[in-house]
Amino acid sequence: MQIDITDAADPRLADFVGLRDAQLRRGEERFIAEGLKIIERAFAAGCRPRSLLLQPRWLADLEPLLERFPDVPVYVATEKLIEKVSGFHVHRGALGSFDRPAEAGWDQLLEARRLIVCEEVVDHANTGAIIRVAAGLGWDGVLVSAGGADPLYRRAIKSSMGASLELPWRRLDGDADLARLKEAGFRLVASTLSPRAVPLKDYEAPEKLALLLGTEGSGLSDAWLAAADDHVTIPMTDLVDSLNVATAASIFAYALR
Amino acid sequence: MQIDITDAADPRLADFVGLRDAQLRRGEERFIAEGLKIIERAFAAGCRPRSLLLQPRWLADLEPLLERFPDVPVYVATEKLIEKVSGFHVHRGALGSFDRPAEAGWDQLLEARRLIVCEEVVDHANTGAIIRVAAGLGWDGVLVSAGGADPLYRRAIKSSMGASLELPWRRLDGDADLARLKEAGFRLVASTLSPRAVPLKDYEAPEKLALLLGTEGSGLSDAWLAAADDHVTIPMTDLVDSLNVATAASIFAYALR
Structure with a gap:
């Protein structure tokens, strides 16, 4: 479900705010995958996506993976906006938020x-x-x-x-x-x-x-x-x-x- | 030779400007040691100091090493000023500029x-x-x-x-x-x-x-x-x-x- 984003303060982006601060984000029920390769690994590992935030260039690569998750929002934005939301320069602009898997027993x-x-x-x-x-x-x-x-x-x-x-x-x-x-x-x-x-x-x-x-x-x-x-x-x-x-x-x- | 610095644009600090940019600084005849431990290693390795830029807290530690180099300027400044000059957050605020040693033969x-x-x-x-x-x-x-x-x-x-x-x-x-x-x-x-x-x-x-x-x-x-x-x-x-x-x-x- 592709959604174009033009406002860095959009509340739907809450998962991606302030990613530089490891302490702030500790204890949350999700994790952030950075970059196409890691996002692909998260899908391959069976992790459940919550939402993605990426530049339009990555849509084609991710389409086959997202087919199984038609309800997952895919927020599309400029590199600048992604940097503004996350608080750091996201190399080649692709972030995924996934449910945090259980630790090994x-x-x-x-x-x-x-x-x-x-x-x-x-x-x-x-x-x-x-x-x-x-x-x-x-x-x-x-x-x-x-x-x-x-x-x-x-x-x-x-x-x-x-x-x-x-x-x-x-x-x-x-x-x-x-x-x-x-x-x-x-x-x-x-x-x-x-x-x-x-x-x-x-x-x-x-x-x-x-x-x-x-x-x-x-x-x-x-x-x-x-x-x-x-x-x-x-x-x-x-x-x-x-x-x-x-x-x-x-x-x-x-x-x- | 201790010199208090209050202006980040002081031309005497040229060695310490823009340290985040590895390309910019390439090919120079000196290197930068960051942190007390590395500065001490540079002295121990026999490298010749050009100048130091540090917070006052480090003066006592470095005094014995600097005795042999009475003419080397030691610029003393606040953490904030050091950050402004170098372009990055200098952990615990101590930088040394040394003559670059020759490569091994x-x-x-x-x-x-x-x-x-x-x-x-x-x-x-x-x-x-x-x-x-x-x-x-x-x-x-x-x-x-x-x-x-x-x-x-x-x-x-x-x-x-x-x-x-x-x-x-x-x-x-x-x-x-x-x-x-x-x-x-x-x-x-x-x-x-x-x-x-x-x-x-x-x-x-x-x-x-x-x-x-x-x-x-x-x-x-x-x-x-x-x-x-x-x-x-x-x-x-x-x-x-x-x-x-x-x-x-x-x-x-x-x-x-």
Whole structure:
């Protein structure tokens, strides 16, 4: 259902207002897909569209996908208007609002063999990159702690290249969920800079493994380090203080896949 | 030499004007360090300061470093003024302008055992991330092609955590430089998505290795793929089309270190 929009204050555009502010948008029952490619991934992942806001150039590409959703409003506007509504420059002007899918259930996650568990990874690009590499290298899912970035925030989806719409993930209720993983047979493997930890190349991966990654800057908390069964490190030169958390995730995910 | 600044149009601030525009600033004989940590790294790397622009809060931290440079002007201003001059929000308000150091010489690079060679990696964050992981994992240097991002652009330095000030790097004159690497005994190893390539885990690293990484989106050009001695791939699931180039660099750099 195509609707031309000429007024940035049109109340029908509420889903697309103020998209730069991740805090403002937190806890909402929908997510925003940015760009044709991510919108297509959202449809492919079976997400239910609420409305789209795009430049006319994208209508033809999206027509086959929208056939199944004749009642979904497709707001058509200029690039300038889209920028005014959303509050940022929307690269090539296409936004989709979709119902937020349910997080993965514990049943599914506890049956997995390889999980990544992020403690307060707050950067959306890092969270998306971790999910992208986990999906690409065949890991089964990702867990994020209470204060960590939302894998379905616009920029996280984008940096995951849409993988956060397909790879099972859920938010932890609290640190007690680490015990739940242990009870299900997972060995908790902490990524740490400590020189006393086992070098990654010498570490033999167990059958069921949950990789614990710490927050940007300071790494895993003492509580999570204490909860871990094994401490493993990527030996480094003294030219750098640390590796980026998504970089460490990539190396661990490859070496322990 | 501390100088209080109250006018954003002060001509003495020329080094700090319009820092958001990487193109505008290209080819200049200086680089900008952003943030106290990177400024400190620039001093530690022996770079020569031209001037600093910062909030008064940083003066005490920088005093010991500036003792050796009594003639270097230290412009002190409010956060708002710094933002107005530079054109972006300078996190915690400290900028340093330094003489651009010379690129690494071929003599040094050709003696190396492990180099990363980037073909048109245009994103500054990716370029910085590649340099950071190369430095951290003990690779000897990085080469960037003619159109690739500048490792000394502000954001590249930042995402390298300052490593691009310490790890030897240089820009290629042209594709003929690949032949120069071969003549010096390097085996050129192309990172590719091709399913016909050797899986990384089965690849035995030669004594001298230059890892070729392609541009974001389309990867290595046909010319570079043809120039490579070996084609190597990170096997992936079908949940993602590709890995980010910095992610691939991290995995290769770890596996072939």
